[in-house]
Amino acid sequence: MTDSQKTAFFRRALSGTMDRRQVIETGLRLGIATPLLTALAAMPAVTNAAPAERPLVHRTSAQEIDSGTLTVVFEGGTNDIDPHSSYTTLGSMVCLACYEMLVQYKGESTFEYAPMLAESWEISSDLSTYTFTLPSNALFQDGTVCDAEAVKKSFTRFRQMERGPYIVIARFVDDPETQIEVVDDVTIRFNLGRPQPLFLAAMASSFGPYVVSPATWEEHGTDEDPWAHEWLSFNAVGTGPYRLVENTLNEGVRLEKYDEYHRGWEGNHFSEIFIRNVPENATRRQLMEQGDADITTYNLLASDVVELQSNEDLEVMTYDSTRVNWAILNVPLLKTVEARQGLCHAFPYQENIDAIQQGLMVRSGPIPSTMRGWDPSVFLYETDLEKAKELLIAGGFQEGDSFEYMVVSSAADDKTAAQLFQANLAQIGFNLDITEVDLATYDDMVYGDAPAEEKPQIMGGWAWWPDYNDPWNQLAPNFLASAMHGGGSNAGGYVNERFEELMAEAENFTVEEELDEIMVEIQQILTEIDPPALYYGETKYFTVLQKDIGGFVPNPLYLGTYLFYDLYRTEEA
Amino acid sequence: MITRLIIRRLFFLVLVLFGLSLITFTLSHLVPADPARMIAGPRASKSAVEKIREDYGLNDPLPVQYVNYVKGAVTLDFGRSFSSRRPVSEDLGRYLPATIELGLYAFLIATVVGVPLGVASAVKRDSWIDHFSRFISISGLALPVFWLALMAQFFFFGKLGWLPDGQRLPNSVDPPRSITHLYTVDSLLTGNWETLRYSMEHLLLPVLVLAYGSLAVVTRMVRGGMIEVLNQDYIRTARAKGLASNEVVRKHAMKNALLPAVTSLGLQVGLLFSGAFLVEIVFSWPGVGRYAVDAIQAVDYNATMATTLVIAAIFVLVNMFVDILYLFLDPRIAL
Numbered sequence: 001m002t003d004s005q006k007t008a009f010f011r012r013a014l015s016g017t018m019d020r021r022q023v024i025e026t027g028l029r030l031g032i033a034t035p036l037l038t039a040l041a042a043m044p045a046v047t048n049a050a051p052a053e054r055p056l057v058h059r060t061s062a063q064e065i066d067s068g069t070l071t072v073v074f075e076g077g078t079n080d081i082d083p084h085s086s087y088t089t090l091g092s093m094v095c096l097a098c099y100e101m102l103v104q105y106k107g108e109s110t111f112e113y114a115p116m117l118a119e120s121w122e123i124s125s126d127l128s129t130y131t132f133t134l135p136s137n138a139l140f141q142d143g144t145v146c147d148a149e150a151v152k153k154s155f156t157r158f159r160q161m162e163r164g165p166y167i168v169i170a171r172f173v174d175d176p177e178t179q180i181e182v183v184d185d186v187t188i189r190f191n192l193g194r195p196q197p198l199f200l201a202a203m204a205s206s207f208g209p210y211v212v213s214p215a216t217w218e219e220h221g222t223d224e225d226p227w228a229h230e231w232l233s234f235n236a237v238g239t240g241p242y243r244l245v246e247n248t249l250n251e252g253v254r255l256e257k258y259d260e261y262h263r264g265w266e267g268n269h270f271s272e273i274f275i276r277n278v279p280e281n282a283t284r285r286q287l288m289e290q291g292d293a294d295i296t297t298y299n300l301l302a303s304d305v306v307e308l309q310s311n312e313d314l315e316v317m318t319y320d321s322t323r324v325n326w327a328i329l330n331v332p333l334l335k336t337v338e339a340r341q342g343l344c345h346a347f348p349y350q351e352n353i354d355a356i357q358q359g360l361m362v363r364s365g366p367i368p369s370t371m372r373g374w375d376p377s378v379f380l381y382e383t384d385l386e387k388a389k390e391l392l393i394a395g396g397f398q399e400g401d402s403f404e405y406m407v408v409s410s411a412a413d414d415k416t417a418a419q420l421f422q423a424n425l426a427q428i429g430f431n432l433d434i435t436e437v438d439l440a441t442y443d444d445m446v447y448g449d450a451p452a453e454e455k456p457q458i459m460g461g462w463a464w465w466p467d468y469n470d471p472w473n474q475l476a477p478n479f480l481a482s483a484m485h486g487g488g489s490n491a492g493g494y495v496n497e498r499f500e501e502l503m504a505e506a507e508n509f510t511v512e513e514e515l516d517e518i519m520v521e522i523q524q525i526l527t528e529i530d531p532p533a534l535y536y537g538e539t540k541y542f543t544v545l546q547k548d549i550g551g552f553v554p555n556p557l558y559l560g561t562y563l564f565y566d567l568y569r570t571e572e573a
Numbered sequence: 574m575i576t577r578l579i580i581r582r583l584f585f586l587v588l589v590l591f592g593l594s595l596i597t598f599t600l601s602h603l604v605p606a607d608p609a610r611m612i613a614g615p616r617a618s619k620s621a622v623e624k625i626r627e628d629y630g631l632n633d634p635l636p637v638q639y640v641n642y643v644k645g646a647v648t649l650d651f652g653r654s655f656s657s658r659r660p661v662s663e664d665l666g667r668y669l670p671a672t673i674e675l676g677l678y679a680f681l682i683a684t685v686v687g688v689p690l691g692v693a694s695a696v697k698r699d700s701w702i703d704h705f706s707r708f709i710s711i712s713g714l715a716l717p718v719f720w721l722a723l724m725a726q727f728f729f730f731g732k733l734g735w736l737p738d739g740q741r742l743p744n745s746v747d748p749p750r751s752i753t754h755l756y757t758v759d760s761l762l763t764g765n766w767e768t769l770r771y772s773m774e775h776l777l778l779p780v781l782v783l784a785y786g787s788l789a790v791v792t793r794m795v796r797g798g799m800i801e802v803l804n805q806d807y808i809r810t811a812r813a814k815g816l817a818s819n820e821v822v823r824k825h826a827m828k829n830a831l832l833p834a835v836t837s838l839g840l841q842v843g844l845l846f847s848g849a850f851l852v853e854i855v856f857s858w859p860g861v862g863r864y865a866v867d868a869i870q871a872v873d874y875n876a877t878m879a880t881t882l883v884i885a886a887i888f889v890l891v892n893m894f895v896d897i898l899y900l901f902l903d904p905r906i907a908l
Contacts, residue, residue, distance in 0.1 A: 071744060077867070079656045080614060087614045163621050164614045224628065230658055249657050249867065250668065250859035251740070274744050278857050282723055283738055286731040292738065440872045444606035449619075486610075486619050 057268070057569045065268040067569035070549070072275045072562070073284045073293040077249035082232040083210035085163035089560040090275070092206045094247070097255050097273060097564045098141070099210035099238030102132050102151075102203050104563070107553050110322070110370055110469040113200055117146070117211055117239055127195040127510070130203075134186040138239050138262040140213035146239045148188040152180045153214040161227050165208035167477075168467050171507070172199050195510040198470050205468040206558050213237040241565040242273055252277040255564070268550075268568035288314060288544050295545040295552070295567075297560045302358040302413065305542050314544055318360060319554040321541040322368045322474075323465035325361070326533040327405070328446070328492045333457045337530055339395030343403070343458070344381040344534050345388035346428065348420045352536055356413050356420075364538035365527045366475060370556040372512070373471030373519035379528035380535075389428040399429035404456040406445065409436035414461030417536070421460075449486035452493025459491055463539070465559055471519050472506040479532050494532035499525050575897055582893040589889055590882055594646065597881045598639050601874045608655050608872040629655065642878065651879035656871045661879040664864060669883070670754030671741060672853070672860035676845045677755075678780040683787035683841060688834065690788075691795025695803060695830075696822055706792050713789025718848045722782045722855035729778055736778045739856030746771050779856040783848050787841040794837045798830035832903055839895030846884050 060066045078090040083099050086092065100117035107114075118132035138146035156176040159169045172192050173179045181189040192199060203209050216237050217228035225231075236244040239262065242255035255273040257265065276293065278284045285304050287293035289311060300308070309316045327347075329340045353361045362369075365378040393399075405421065407414045415436070422432040435456060437445070445455055446462065466474040477483050480503060483490035502522050509515040526532060541559055545552060551566040609625040626632045630641060645652055651661035694706035730738040741756055742748060749759040749768045757776065760769035802808065803826055811821045850862035857863075861880055868876035 069744065079612075079658065079871075085614060161621075233658055248667075248859070250863055251857075276740075276744070276857070278739075279863070280723075280855050280857070283726060283855065283857060286726065287738055289731065290734060290738070438604075438606075438870060440606040440611055440870060441604060444610055447610055448607055486622065 063266040065568070067268055067270045067567075069272040069274055070270040070295065070564065070567060070569075071287075071293045072273065073278045073287055073296045073299065074252070074275055075277075075279060075281075075284070075299050077252065077277045078247075079249060080164075080233045081236055081244075081247065081253075082163075082229050083212060083236075083238070084158040084161050084166070084208060084227075085229060085233070087164040087207060090253075092558075093275060093561040094236065094244070094253055094255075095210050095238075096206055096240070096558070096561050097242040098236035098240045098244050099212065100240050101205070101209045102211070103200060105204045105469075105555050105557055108319075108555055110555070110557050111372070113204055116204075117151075121200070123200070127197050127199075128192050129189060130192070130199050131183070131187060131189045134188065135262045136186055139260050140215070140237055140239055141243050141258050141260075142213050142215050142237045144213055144215045146211065146213070147185045148182040149185075150214050151188050151211050152176070152182055154211045155180055155209070157212065157214075157217065157227050158208060161229065163229070165205070165467055167473075168202050168205050168208040171473075172196055172202060194508075197510060197512065198468065201468040201470060202473075204557075206561055207467045211239060241269075250277065261565075263565070269565060270567060270569070273564050288546075291546060294549050294569075295543065295562070297543040297562075298541050299560075300542075300544065302356070302360050305360065305544065306358045308544055313547055315547050315549075316542060316544050317552070317554060318540050318542045320368075320370045320556050321465065321539050321559055322370050322469070322556045323463055323539040323541070323559060324364055324366060324368050324474075325461070325463045325536040325539055326366070327536070328459040328462050328489075328533055329494075329531065330452050330455055330457045330459070330492045331494050331532065332452050333455075334395070335397075336395040338391045339397055340531050340534075341381075342388045342391030342393075342395055342397075344531055345384045345391060346421065346424050346430075347381070347534055347536070348383055348417075348424050349381070349536065350383065351420050352417045356416050357537075357539075360540040360542060361537040362540065363535075365523050365535055366478075366533065367471050367519065367523060368465075368474075368538040368556075370538075371466065371469055371471055371474065373506075373515055373522075375520045375523045378523045381527070383424070385424060385428050388424075389430075392428075392430065397430070400431070402431035402433050403458060404433050404435055405458040405460050406435045406437060406442065406456040407460045408439050408442045410439065411461050418460050446489045446491040447486060451485070452491065455491055458534070462489070462533070464489070465557070469557060471515070471522075472503060475522065475526070476503060476507075479526065490532075492532050496525055496530050496532075499530075575900060578896060578900070579893065582889070582896070586886065586889045586893070590885060591643075593885050594643060594878060594882055595639070597878045598642065598874070601869075601872070601877050602635060604872055606872045608874060611872050612655050629653070642875070646879070646882065651882075652875035654868070654876040655873040656867060656876065661875050664876065665861065665879060665883060666754075668859060668861040668864045671858060672846070672849050672862055674755040674757065675776070675779055675783060675849055675852070675858060675860060676842070678757075678776060679784035679787065679845055679848075680838075680841065682780060682784040683791050684838060686784075687788045687791030688795050688831070691792040691834070692799055692822065692827060692830070694792070695796045695799030696818075698800070703796075706796065709785075710789040710793045710796075713785045713787075713792075716785075718782060718786055719851040719855065721785060722779070722852050725778055725782050726855060737775050739775070739779065739858055741775055741859065742768065742771050743775075779852050779858055782856075783845060783852050786848060787844055790837055790841065790844070791834060794834045795830065798833050799826060802826045802830040828902075832899070835895060835899060835902060839892040842891045843888050846888070 057065060057067050074090055078088055080086045081091050081094045083095040086095065102116060102118040103113045104116040106112040117134060117138065119135050120133045122131045134148060140146050155169060158166060159173055159176045173190065179191050181191060183189050216232055217226065220228035220231035234247050241258055241261045243258045245256050246254040253275040257271045278287065281301055284296060285300055288296060291313060305316055308314055329343065334340050349363060353359065363380050367374045405418050407418050418434045422434060425432045446459060464474065464478055477488035479490055479494050481495045481500060484493055499522060502518050506515060506518045543552060543554060548570045549567060550570045551568050609622050609631055612625050613622045630638060642652065649662055654661050654664055657664055690706045694703040697703055726738055729736040746768060749756060749765045750763050752759050752762050756772035757769060760772060808821060808826055811825050849860060850866060852858065853860045853862040854866060865877065865880040868880065
């Protein structure tokens with residue numbers, strides 16, 4: 001069509017003088033593309049026709065069934081799978097496959113334990129001595145024997161390396177040489193020196209207390225790195241059911257079954273695990289929908305989870321966690337308790353839960369309902385804008401004042417919550433300036449040693465769950481004065497003397513009821529009396545898995561990870 | 574002439590790389606995050622963080638760090654990556670071939686499809702092929718590559734199930750024996766037809782998405798050049814002499830019309846690399862683009878600077894090659 005033809009066409013179209021043929025022709029041209037694209041978008045997904053991707057279950061002997069390969073999708077890679085250093089979900093996921101703790105939490109319980117590396121254990125009546133019996137056939141994946149001496153060496157490394165989750169052991173064992181006793185080849189005793197009711201809980205943590213082959217640092221250690229941390233950051237040698245085959249930051253982690261695993265391979269198990277690194281949320285969802293991935297946990301948007309619930313091929317499990325989400329309040333910059341209380345009254349809690357979290361959150365204080373020490377009558381702030389305004393003004397601020405709210409730029413849900421909060425504050429005459437930063441900057445702001453005065457007034461989108469079922473462990477790294485300036489994540493510079501006293505008591509408690517009483521007062525301080533944070537709520541976790549995957553039992557403390565040995569595919573070839 | 578050009582260009586390459594290294598170094602050190610803390614992980618003790626700072630030379634004054642970095646870079650020693658803990662040059666050797674394979678095919682498609690499409694749309698102006706090429710050009714330039722990648726994946730993997738979602742090969746298929754590190758070439762050289770099929774299947778979607786933007790530019794450039802040349806007197810003379818239209822286009826018009834397009838092809842290398850950063854994220858493609866994104870997020874100075882320098886060097890070298898090619902195509906330039 002030439003320019004003059006185009007001009008004539010538009011003139012006729014605008015004046016309504018197009019003839020029937022022209023109308024039909026143009027309509028057809030315009031019409032063909034639109035329904036085609038719409039139909040394509042609306043059509044149900046076709047299952048991928050490449051069956052090679054999906055291994056089938058087959059019986060390898062009278063007692064053993066091979067479920068083939070389990071494909072897990074995860075949002076990123078990890079550069080640290082050293083069990084005594086790693087503090088990430090993926091690190092923990094790999095460690096739970098390649099290594100073992102002495103004990104593990106039993107099923108869904110956060111109060112009961114089951115054997116893992118240790119076959120059995122005995123606890124002295126005063127709770128100060130714990131004796132574990134190891135299996136006589138446990139071998140590390142490098143072929144060396146896993147005896148009591150090796151376990152002692154491994155715990156010595158964990159304690160002395162002082163990285164990542166070392167407080168899990170440091171709370172109980174200060175001098176491993178004298179406190180850890182090798183009774184005989186298969187018996188190891190921890191002499192804790194005083195009653196320690198939570199030692200077993202700590203030993204079941206998925207962060208830290210794994211048993212690593214001492215041969216690794218004997219072989220790969222150097223003068224600068226005697227514990228071979230660099231080597232173990234990308235390699236794994238434990239007694240666990242799976243051996244690390246490949247670990248690439250960009251692609252993922254490959255594991256295969258360790259034939260000599262001391263619990264054996266009777267029954268139905270996966271022989272290979274592939275933890276695939278898929279950075280894009282939409283791709284992760286499509287992989288699940290197409291059946292190209294078997295399982296993913298807390299790696300999709302809440303809105304995706306709601307939609308996937310209607311997918312007949314998938315099972316969506318939602319369950320309680322020990323994770324609490326909050327915004328860190330900067331105590332020095334917010335000047336007064338009233339100001340912090342005022343901000344707590346201004347947050348749109350219910351809107352956040354309903355509209356953003358799609359119901360996958362329940363209101364809570366700093367201690368989740370699944371943990372010991374939780375107070376069912378904990379004080380919860382209601383959204384009350386009038387009261388918020390009153391408190392903010394009483395707290396030294398005036399209408400027109402601005403607060404800075406920092407949030408991670410990639411956290412879509414947190415950003416939306418910040419906008420709702422901004423709208424609420426705007427209604428009462430205050431401004432909320434939302435600053436977006438990348439995760440590295442955010443983490444540095446939280447964990448770095450800069451004083452609170454140099455940080456924003458509110459750091460949104462923070463979340464925490466404990467290493468093991470213990471409220472002290474949940475609160476200490478976040479709110480103790482010693483957790484400031486790089487000692488933890490007390491980025492808001494919170495100091496409360498009474499809280500410090502109570503926490504010291506909680507750290508050394510011996511009777512469960514005492515701990516509950518202490519925690520009631522602590523929760524009152526951390527919420528109503530002197531809040532260091534604005535608690536959004538307790539997260540409901542979700543796992544999306546193919547219908548043919550069995551054996552997954554969610555535990556509120558093993559969040560985002562799997563006990564791979566327990567998983568299997570139900571479908572027979 | 575050519576030697577002088579190469580020497581001059583190489584001298585400029587050194588200057589460009591020096592400038593770039595300075596800018597990247599400054600920018601990456603401006604980010605208010607501590608890489609030592611990132612390496613140590615959360616809750617690491619202060620002494621552990623301090624030890625890492627010492628080990629990686631992060632306590633040294635910035636000028637000293639920069640000089641040390643440049644000294645190493647001259648010998649292609651870009652230091653150790655904070656994330657992978659391996660030498661960065663080793664990481665680049667691992668990830669660069671995946672990006673080169675992606676970029677190479679995208680470049681080929683942009684050229685092989687873009688040039689004839691541009692010529693055809695210029696010769697048959699205002700015909701359906703011209704409208705089609707205009708649609709390709711406008712949409713290719715207007716649609717963000719990230720969105721296009723997501724949509725392509727949504728339809729061809731999510732809805733139709735025709736093509737894989739990404740990665741270089743399926744989980745169950747082993748890579749071919751490494752010769753060039755380009756899976757398609759290696760499987761061809763080793764006669765591994767099954768792997769060749771898989772790798773091509775996996776390449777198709779990311780390559781098409783990546784090629785789309787460049788295709789648009791090439792088509793547009795060629796069309797513009799052709800229209801200009803077709804209106805020249807000597808073309809009219811050729812027609813008047815009774816030469817066949819096909820011969821006029823092929824022998825007389827195309828040669829001259831393609832000159833500006835050749836320059837634009839060189840510039841496309843930059844576009845392809847920047848596109849690869851996004852395409853590799855969507856298609857979980859284990860290339861240098863993804864490596865760079867991860868490095869930036871992890872405040873991995875060494876990896877960030879090395880990827881920037883290597884990509885810049887490739888860009889400058891390709892454009893130097895294009896300039897040399899230009900000398901052959903148009904000897905007037907040498908005069």
